[in-house]
Amino acid sequence: MQFKHPEFLYALFLLIIPIIIHLFQLRTFKKEAFTNVAFLKNVKLQTRKSSQLKKWLTLLLRCLILAALIFAFAQPYTSKTNAANKTVETVVYLDNSFSMQAKGVNGVLLKRAVQDLLSAIPETQNLSLITNSNTYKNTSLSSIKNELLNIDFTPNQLNLNTVVLKSKSLFNTQRDAIKNLIYISDFQNSSSGFTVPKDTTLNFYAVKLKPLNTNNIAIDSAYISVFSPTKLELRATLTNSGTPVKNVPVSLYNYNKLIAKTSTEIDREADVTFSLPANTKINGEIRVNDTQLQFDNSLFFNINTPEKIKVLSIGNTSTNVLKRIYTEDEFQFASSTVNTLNYNSISNYNLIVLDALERIPLALTSVLNSFVKDGGTLLVLPSEKIQINSYNNLLTQYQLELKPAKTQNKSITTINYSHPLYSTGVFEKRVKNFQYPKVSLFYDVANALNTPILAFEDGAPFLTANANVYIITAPISKAFSSFTNSPLIVPTFYNVAKNSFKIPQLYYNTDHTNTYQVAVVLQQDGVLSLEHKNEKVIPRQQSLSNSVTITTRDVPKSSGTYAITNNRDTLKHVSYNYSRTESHLNYINTTALETLTLDTSITDTFSTLKSNSKINALWKWFAIFALIFLVTEMLILKFFK
Numbered sequence: 001m002q003f004k005h006p007e008f009l010y011a012l013f014l015l016i017i018p019i020i021i022h023l024f025q026l027r028t029f030k031k032e033a034f035t036n037v038a039f040l041k042n043v044k045l046q047t048r049k050s051s052q053l054k055k056w057l058t059l060l061l062r063c064l065i066l067a068a069l070i071f072a073f074a075q076p077y078t079s080k081t082n083a084a085n086k087t088v089e090t091v092v093y094l095d096n097s098f099s100m101q102a103k104g105v106n107g108v109l110l111k112r113a114v115q116d117l118l119s120a121i122p123e124t125q126n127l128s129l130i131t132n133s134n135t136y137k138n139t140s141l142s143s144i145k146n147e148l149l150n151i152d153f154t155p156n157q158l159n160l161n162t163v164v165l166k167s168k169s170l171f172n173t174q175r176d177a178i179k180n181l182i183y184i185s186d187f188q189n190s191s192s193g194f195t196v197p198k199d200t201t202l203n204f205y206a207v208k209l210k211p212l213n214t215n216n217i218a219i220d221s222a223y224i225s226v227f228s229p230t231k232l233e234l235r236a237t238l239t240n241s242g243t244p245v246k247n248v249p250v251s252l253y254n255y256n257k258l259i260a261k262t263s264t265e266i267d268r269e270a271d272v273t274f275s276l277p278a279n280t281k282i283n284g285e286i287r288v289n290d291t292q293l294q295f296d297n298s299l300f301f302n303i304n305t306p307e308k309i310k311v312l313s314i315g316n317t318s319t320n321v322l323k324r325i326y327t328e329d330e331f332q333f334a335s336s337t338v339n340t341l342n343y344n345s346i347s348n349y350n351l352i353v354l355d356a357l358e359r360i361p362l363a364l365t366s367v368l369n370s371f372v373k374d375g376g377t378l379l380v381l382p383s384e385k386i387q388i389n390s391y392n393n394l395l396t397q398y399q400l401e402l403k404p405a406k407t408q409n410k411s412i413t414t415i416n417y418s419h420p421l422y423s424t425g426v427f428e429k430r431v432k433n434f435q436y437p438k439v440s441l442f443y444d445v446a447n448a449l450n451t452p453i454l455a456f457e458d459g460a461p462f463l464t465a466n467a468n469v470y471i472i473t474a475p476i477s478k479a480f481s482s483f484t485n486s487p488l489i490v491p492t493f494y495n496v497a498k499n500s501f502k503i504p505q506l507y508y509n510t511d512h513t514n515t516y517q518v519a520v521v522l523q524q525d526g527v528l529s530l531e532h533k534n535e536k537v538i539p540r541q542q543s544l545s546n547s548v549t550i551t552t553r554d555v556p557k558s559s560g561t562y563a564i565t566n567n568r569d570t571l572k573h574v575s576y577n578y579s580r581t582e583s584h585l586n587y588i589n590t591t592a593l594e595t596l597t598l599d600t601s602i603t604d605t606f607s608t609l610k611s612n613s614k615i616n617a618l619w620k621w622f623a624i625f626a627l628i629f630l631v632t633e634m635l636i637l638k639f640f641k
Contacts, residue, residue, distance in 0.1 A: 001618065004075035011070045015063050022059040054636065061633040068626035076618040087177040090127040090609070091167040092117070095185035097132055097157035098295045099582040102186065102211035109209045113184055114148045116602035117141065128170040132158050137170050153295065155510055155578040156554070157188075164199070180205060180609060184602060189586040205597045207605050208590055215242025217266065218296035218583035219250075219286050222506060225273065234274045236286050236299065240266045241585045253285045281305050283561045283573050296583045300561045300575040301506040307519055308332040309501045310348060314341060314364075315355030317477060318381060321484055322353065325493045343367050347545040350376060351500040356383035356475065360390045368394060372468050375517075375544040377500035379493075380471040384441055384480055398466040402473070403444040411436040412462045412483070414455035421453060421495040437486040442474040454488070463492065470496055501547070507575035513553045518564055518571055520548055530555075530562040530574070537562075552576075 003009065094117070100110040121127065123142035129135070133154045136144050158166075160183075167181045184207045217240050226233035238248065244267040252260040252274050264270045276282060282303040290297050311326050313319055313335040326333040334349075336342075338357065346352060346367050354360065360368075372378055382391065384405070392401050413436050415422060445461050452461035453470075463472050476483045483489055501517055508514040518528060522543050528550065530537040537556045542549045556562060561575045590598050599605045 001076050006074060008070055008074040011073075012067060014070075015066055018059060018062045018066065022055055057636055058633060061629050061636070065626050065629040065633065068622045068629060072619045072622040072626065074619075076622070087172070087174055088180070089171050089177050090125075090180045090182065091130065091170050092127060092182045093130045093158075093163045093167070093184060094151075095132065095157065095183075096151055096154055097185075097188070097582060098153050098155060098293060098578065099157075099186055099188045099585065100209070101153060101293045101295065102214075102216075102585065103292070104209060104211055109186055109211060110151065110153065113207075113209060113602060114151060117184075118145065118148065120603045120606040128167075130158075130163060130166050130170070132156050135166065135170070155295070155582075157582070164202070167202075175201075179203060182207065182605060182609075185209065186211065187588040187590055188582060189588050203597070205599070205605055205609070206590065207599050207602050210600065211585070213242065213292070214585035214587075216240070216292040216296075216583060216585050217242075217245065217248060217288055217290040218293070218580055219288055219299040220269075220580050220583070222286060222299055222301055224506070228278065230278055232276050232278050232303075234276055234284075234301075236272050236274075238264065238266055238270045238272065238288065239580075239583060240268055240270075241583065242292075249289050251287045253287065254282050256285070276303070279306065283575075285561075292585075293583065295559075295578050296580055298559070299507070299577055300559055302504075302561050302573045302575045303506070304504065304572045306330070307501075307503060309350050309497050309503075310334075311351045311353065311497055311500075312336065312346065312349040313353040313355045314338060315353075315357050315381075317356035317383065318353075318484075319355070321476075321489070322355070322493070325490055326497060331497060338364065346371050347374065347376075350547075351379065351497045352376065353379045353381065355381050356477070358383055358385055359387040360394055362390075362393065365390075365394045369397065371545075372398075375468070375542070375547070375549060377468045377496065378470070379496055380469070381476055382443060382472070382474075384475045384477070395469070395471065398469045400464070400466055400469065400471055401446040403446055405441055405443050407441050409438060409440050410442060410456045410458070410460075411438050412454050412486075412488075413457045414452070414459070415488075416451055416453050416455075419451075419453045420499060421492060426491045426495070435486075437481065437483040437488065439474040439481040439483070441480045445471070445473055454492075468500070502549075504572070504574045507577050508552070509579050510556065510559065510576050511554065511579045513551065515549060515551045516574070517544075517547045517549050519546065520566060520571055521546060522548060522566065526566065528571070529565050531565050532556065532558065532560045532562040 094113060096110055100108070100113075102109055104112055106112045118141060121141055123145075124140055126138060126140060128137050129139070129144065131151065131154075133152075133156070134147070136147075141148070163183065164181070171177070171179050179201060180203045182205045186209045187206075217238060220237045220239045222234060222236040224232050225235040234252075236250065238250070244265070246265050247263050248266055248270075249261065249263050250272045251258055260274050262272050262274070264272050280303070284301045284303070286299045286301070288297050308331055310332045311322070311334070313322050313333070314337070316335065316337060319335045322335075323333060335355075338361065341364070343363065347370075352368065352371060368378060380391070380395070382402070386402075388402055388404065395401055417423065439462070442456075442460075442462070445464060450464060450466055452459075452464045454463040455461055461473055463470065465471070474481055474483075476489075478484060501519075502515055504516040520528070522528070526543075527538055528541055528548055530539055530552075535556060535558055539555060540551045542551075550564075556576055559577045561573050563570045564572050564574060590596065599608070
């Protein structure tokens, strides 16, 4: 039992007053003459006994009356929590991620959760609500009812730490307030894990919503598996998180027109392949029929008209080698000598190769610096005789500096497999037994801050880079190197050119940072937009001399194939898909979590909160007791003779 006004209990010391009065009764006795002394003795004995009993009963009742009145004014009550003297605050986190599309006993988990919230919480009750996409602070359900009824699914799920931090910012700063955080989710297992914070200032309640089944088929990924001049093969990977399925229809659309259909049997994973014509623009969509989660039943992709990367070689030493690598189907290759070079045309290229120049003129150095600053890529191939000062005038700006040539036989033995030149599509595994290329003349590099891409046996760099500037530290002519006969030369030079212009991929994920380039020259204050149906996004972009670099993160919000537009002109298309991390319906074992009050019903959770904060006032009972004691005293005084 607790008291709303415990200071009134000090009045209990007043109980000593009736005790003193009853113990020291200051009454004067009147003498009465009796003729029969024997009778008087008998009456005196009986009166003394009954008077003592009546006195003690009266004393007890008067003390009880006074005590009951004091307790009534102190306003006693009972409650599971000390809610009478504290403010109760409630923050609700409602998970509206894609996994909440699963169906429970009463329908889709998210929609059922919204209905339970609306029925369990009074519309006028003040609370704060957090979803993965919105935050509503100090509001009521009547104010946000329409938003809740129209709530949509989102690909971005907040982790628990973020939810706790957000909830703390929504609570008031009162230290003695009762702070309740209700976490409503299906508790899907994610890479970030789920650890309940040990926070004594926060009452953590969790409502775990359970789907009826965990079967889900998803289109996980797609890629070009075979590419030829006449056709290409598109391979899609399907995943299954439930029981095996013998017949799964898979359809391929181009501009919403069905162009191919197949079926497959799937246990955990399966691949399907579609054949497409080469050099054809395709805005495609792969679809699969599945009744569980809907967001991963489609995968958008697009194949734009191939754009050729422009490569310019300045010098003639390695022209034949470069021509064999930079073929006409993917590259627009040109070569020029220093004397015949048109400096104004350099900005039109994506990659410039300085091919064994003995000297780099100052005018060319200035133009190349502007070229690199605008996003161009430079590859430096020195000759066996160079004017080091002219090279260093260019290279020192990129923390690269050549030292005089050394004549020594060395082998290229170290490959940086994690570098973008070799990280994808070059090596199936790390090569150990390898016929290493050798050189007989090389240049040491001072101030090489980055890890070499290719290195000699002593760790000195053979190929290194900083920013968009690559340099090979030895002549690649056959007289001084066997690098041109090595299998490394093709992927190295090919990927340097490919990285110089980032052509959009088949598709991107909306939750990743994505970067690609569009070959367009914008007018002053011009911007590119991404447009799809009714959605229009202006992404972060950097305008270069002959292209625009687009970077997206968490935009666009919806999956689909977007048109890249300049004013009203469509330049090309790019596709975005939701991440597939929520396609696997695995859930956390919440029974092992500590400091967590767990339930499976929203209604039951709020009933528990209401019960914990319910106040049972007892002052009326004490007032009734005081009245009963008063009536009892009056009866005793009147009828107790």
